[in-house]
Amino acid sequence: MKRFILTIFAFIMGLTVVFAQFADPAVTGASFSSTQIAKGQTALLTVSFANTGSTTIPINSIELTISTAYSYYTSNNNTAPTGSGAVLFNWIHIGTIGLSDVWRGSNNVAIGAFVGGDILLTVTGNAVSPSFETTNINVQPVNSFNVFFDSPVNNNLQAQLKINQDCNPICVPFSVIKLKSR
Amino acid sequence: MLYSQFKTNKMKSFFLIILALFIGLNLASAQSADPAVTGANFVPNQINTGQTSLLTFSFANTGSTAIPVSSIELTISMAYIYYTSDGTTAPRGPGAAFFNWTHVGSTGSSDIWKGKNKMVINAFDGGDVLLNVTGNTVSNGFETTNINVQPIDSLSKFNDSQVNNNLQPQLRINQGCPLAPMVTGNTKANVCPATTVDLTTLQPVPVTGQTFEWHTVSSNPNDGRLTVVGSPTQVPPGTYYLYARSISCYSLASQAVTASVSICTSPDITISIGQPTPLPIAAQKSSIPVTVTNIGTSPTTGQITAVINIPVGTLFGTFPAGNNGWTCLTSGTIATCTSSTSVANGSNTTFSVPFIPTATQVGNPLTIIPAVVSGGGEPTANTGNNVSTSIITPNVAGADLVPNFTFSSTTFVVNAIKTVVINVNEIGNIPTNGTTVSVFIPYSTGFTYAFDSLPTSVTVVGTEIVNNPDWTMASRPAGILLSSTIPIPANGRSRIALKITANTAGAEANITANITANGGGDTNPSNNIISLAQSIQK
Numbered sequence: 264m265k266r267f268i269l270t271i272f273a274f275i276m277g278l279t280v281v282f283a284q285f286a287d288p289a290v291t292g293a294s295f296s297s298t299q300i301a302k303g304q305t306a307l308l309t310v311s312f313a314n315t316g317s318t319t320i321p322i323n324s325i326e327l328t329i330s331t332a333y334s335y336y337t338s339n340n341n342t343a344p345t346g347s348g349a350v351l352f353n354w355i356h357i358g359t360i361g362l363s364d365v366w367r368g369s370n371n372v373a374i375g376a377f378v379g380g381d382i383l384l385t386v387t388g389n390a391v392s393p394s395f396e397t398t399n400i401n402v403q404p405v406n407s408f409n410v411f412f413d414s415p416v417n418n419n420l421q422a423q424l425k426i427n428q429d430c431n432p433i434c435v436p437f438s439v440i441k442l443k444s445r
Numbered sequence: 446m447l448y449s450q451f452k453t454n455k456m457k458s459f460f461l462i463i464l465a466l467f468i469g470l471n472l473a474s475a476q477s478a479d480p481a482v483t484g485a486n487f488v489p490n491q492i493n494t495g496q497t498s499l500l501t502f503s504f505a506n507t508g509s510t511a512i513p514v515s516s517i518e519l520t521i522s523m524a525y526i527y528y529t530s531d532g533t534t535a536p537r538g539p540g541a542a543f544f545n546w547t548h549v550g551s552t553g554s555s556d557i558w559k560g561k562n563k564m565v566i567n568a569f570d571g572g573d574v575l576l577n578v579t580g581n582t583v584s585n586g587f588e589t590t591n592i593n594v595q596p597i598d599s600l601s602k603f604n605d606s607q608v609n610n611n612l613q614p615q616l617r618i619n620q621g622c623p624l625a626p627m628v629t630g631n632t633k634a635n636v637c638p639a640t641t642v643d644l645t646t647l648q649p650v651p652v653t654g655q656t657f658e659w660h661t662v663s664s665n666p667n668d669g670r671l672t673v674v675g676s677p678t679q680v681p682p683g684t685y686y687l688y689a690r691s692i693s694c695y696s697l698a699s700q701a702v703t704a705s706v707s708i709c710t711s712p713d714i715t716i717s718i719g720q721p722t723p724l725p726i727a728a729q730k731s732s733i734p735v736t737v738t739n740i741g742t743s744p745t746t747g748q749i750t751a752v753i754n755i756p757v758g759t760l761f762g763t764f765p766a767g768n769n770g771w772t773c774l775t776s777g778t779i780a781t782c783t784s785s786t787s788v789a790n791g792s793n794t795t796f797s798v799p800f801i802p803t804a805t806q807v808g809n810p811l812t813i814i815p816a817v818v819s820g821g822g823e824p825t826a827n828t829g830n831n832v833s834t835s836i837i838t839p840n841v842a843g844a845d846l847v848p849n850f851t852f853s854s855t856t857f858v859v860n861a862i863k864t865v866v867i868n869v870n871e872i873g874n875i876p877t878n879g880t881t882v883s884v885f886i887p888y889s890t891g892f893t894y895a896f897d898s899l900p901t902s903v904t905v906v907g908t909e910i911v912n913n914p915d916w917t918m919a920s921r922p923a924g925i926l927l928s929s930t931i932p933i934p935a936n937g938r939s940r941i942a943l944k945i946t947a948n949t950a951g952a953e954a955n956i957t958a959n960i961t962a963n964g965g966g967d968t969n970p971s972n973n974i975i976s977l978a979q980s981i982q983k
Contacts, residue, residue: 289957291957291976309890317962377885377922378921378923414975417974
C-alpha cells in the first residue's frame with residue numbers, strides 16, 4: 264500500500280514537472296511606416312508579436328488588441344490585420360466609426376514556443392493631429408491562465424503617428440520630403 | 446406350731462439366702478463382649494491392573510467386657526481372582542495389632558488373611574486394620590472382599606451381635622496402563638522472548654489413538670480434570686505430569702517435568718532516516734543520515750543489514766570513507782549496507798547514504814521511502830519496529846537565473862547601432878548544473894538584432910567583458926535563441942553582447958530576453974523575463 268501511494272505521489276510530481284508552463288505572449292516592437300502622414304494618406308502599422316516562452320500558448324487563450332487614435336487616424340474597419348503574426352489570430356473590429364477603432368484578435372491556433380511574427384495594419388489619416396497620437400497595442404492572457412508565466416512588461420507598446428494637413432492639391436509623401444532634404 | 450413356724454421361717458430364709466447367693470453369683474459373672482467390624486472401604490475404589498488400593502476397616506470390641514485372648518477370629522477374604530494382597534505382608538494398623546495373622550490359601554486359588562486375637566481386647570478397644578491389595582485382572586464390576594469376625598472360644602464371654610460381624614467392601618479393577626508415556630526430558634525452559642514454556646515438545650510420539658494431557662499433579666486425572674493444563678504450549682513455571690488419557694496411562698512419577706522461565710534479554714533494533722544534508726540541490730551531493738538504534742536488552746550480535754532507497758531519479762554519490770563501519774553495496778536506487786560492529790543495548794550507530802538529485806528534479810520535493818533494518822541477532826518477535834518512516838524533502842534547490850541589461854540609452858536615432866549586453870545572472874547562490882541555459886530574444890519591428898560569437902569584450906559605455914564564445918545562436922520564427930552549457934557560477938553571471946540596429950524612425954520596442962525555465966537547473970521561472978523599452982527617434 265505504501266509503495267502504491269509513493270508511486271502515485273511520484274507520478275503526480277512527474278506530471279507537475281512535465282506540465283510546468285512558461286508561455287509568455289509579448290509585443291516586442293511597433294512602428295508606423297511613416298511617423299507622419301497627411302490627412303487622407305495611409306501608414307502601415309507593424310507590430311512584432313511573439314511567444315517568448317518555452318511552452319505553447321493554447322488556442323483561444325490570449326487576446327491582442329490594437330486601438331488606434333481614432334480621432335485622427337483609423338483603419339478601414341473592414342480589412343483585418345495581416346502578416347505572419349496576424350494569421351495566428353481571429354480578428355474582429357470593435358467600435359463605431361468615428362467613436363473608436365479597435366481590432367481585437369483571439370489566437371485561433373496554439374502558438375508554439377518562440378513562435379510569432381509581424382502583424383500589419385493600414386491606417387488612414389482622418390484629421391490633423393496636434394501632435395503624435397498614440398496607438399495602443401496590448402496582448403494578454405484571457406484564458407488558461409495556469410499555462411502562462413506572463414511578463415506584463417512586454418505586453419504593451421504605444422506606436423505614434425502624426426497627421427498633418429492634407430496636401431491638396433498636390434501631396435508629397437513625407438518620406439520623399441525627408442529624402443530630398445538630405 | 447412355733448417349731449413348725451420356725452422351721453417354716455428357717456426354710457424360707459434359707460431359700461432366700463440361696464436365691465440371693467445365686468443371684469449374686471449370676472450378677473458377678475455376666476459377660477457382654479462383642480467383636481465387631483464397623484467400617485470398610487478401598488481407597489481408591491477403582492484401580493488399574495498393577496496398581497494398589499488400600500483396604501481399611503475398623504475393628505472394635507463394642508461390648509463392656511473384655512474379649513479373652515484367642516477367643517475371636519477375624520477373616521479377610523479377597524476377591525482373589527481380581528485383586529490380592531501380596532500374601533506375605535500381614536494386615537497392619539492398631540486394630541491389626543490385636544491379632545496373630547496367618548495367610549491362608551495359595552496364589553491364584555484364594556487370598557485369605559485370618560487373625561486370632563493374641564491378647565485380651567478390653568471393652569471398647571479396637572482400631573483400624575489396613576491391608577494393601579494389588580489389581581491383577583480387569584473386573585466386570587465392583588468385586589467384594591469379605592470381612593468377618595466371630596467368637597471361636599470362651600463363648601460364654603460374649604454377647605455377640607451377628608449384625609456387626611461382617612462387612613463387604615468392594616473394589617473394581619480397570620484396565621491398567623499398557624505403556625506409561627515417557628517424556629523426552631525432565632526439564633524445559635522458555636525460549637526467549639517467550640515467557641512461558643512449551644511442554645508439548647517433551648511428549649513422545651503417540652501411539653495410535655493416544656492423546657496426551659498435562660497435569661499439575663501426578664494423582665488421578667480422572668478427578669474432574671481439575672488439574673489439567675489448559676494450554677500446554679504456554680505454561681508458567683512449575684512441575685507437570687504427562688498423562689495419556691486415552692489409555693489411562695500416567696507418566697511415571699520420576700517423569701515429572703520441571704518448567705522454568707528465565708528473564709529474556711535480546712537486541713531490538715530500529716532504524717530512522719533524516720532529512721538529507723545538505724538539503725537537495727540539483728547536481729550536488731546530499732547525504733541521508735541513517736541511525737540504527739538498539740532499544741533491546743542485550744547487545745546486537747552478528748551482522749546488521751540496512752536497506753536504504755535513495756529518491757527515484759537520483760544517483761548515488763560517493764560514500765564517505767569508513768562510514769562508521771558500514772559498508773554499502775548499491776543497485777539501482779537501493780543501498781544495502783551492512784555492519785558487524787556490535788551495538789550495545791541503548792546505543793546506536795549512524796552512517797550516511799549520499800545521493801545526487803538531477804536537474805529535472807529541481808523545484809520538486811524528493812521522497813525517501815522507508816528504510817529497513819534486520820539482523821543483529823534480533824529475535825523475530827522484536828522485528829515489528831524495523832522499518833523507518835519515509836522522508837519527503839523540501840524542493841530540490843537549484844540555480845536562480847535572472848536576466849537584466851547593460852545599455853547606454855533607451856533611444857536610438859535611425860541607423861544607429863548600439864551594443865546591449867544581456868546579463869544572465871545567477872542569484873540563488875547555486876551554480877548552474879551544466880544543462881543548457883537558453884535565452885530567447887524576440888524580434889522587434891524597426892530594429893535588427895545581431896549576435897557575434899567571437900567577442901569577449903564590447904563597448905557599451907565603457908568596456909564590458911562578455912561571454913559570447915560560451916553561447917551559440919539559433920534562429921526561431923519570432924526571434925533568436927542563444928544557448929550555453931557552460932556553468933554559471935554561484936552568484937555569477939554570463940554576459941551576451943547583442944548589436945541592435947535602429948531601422949525605422951518612431952519604432953517602439955520591448956527588447957525582451959526570456960531565460961528558458963529550468964535551464965541550467967534554474968529553480969525560479971518567475972523572474973526569467975526582462976524587457977527594455979527602446980525607441981527610435983521620429
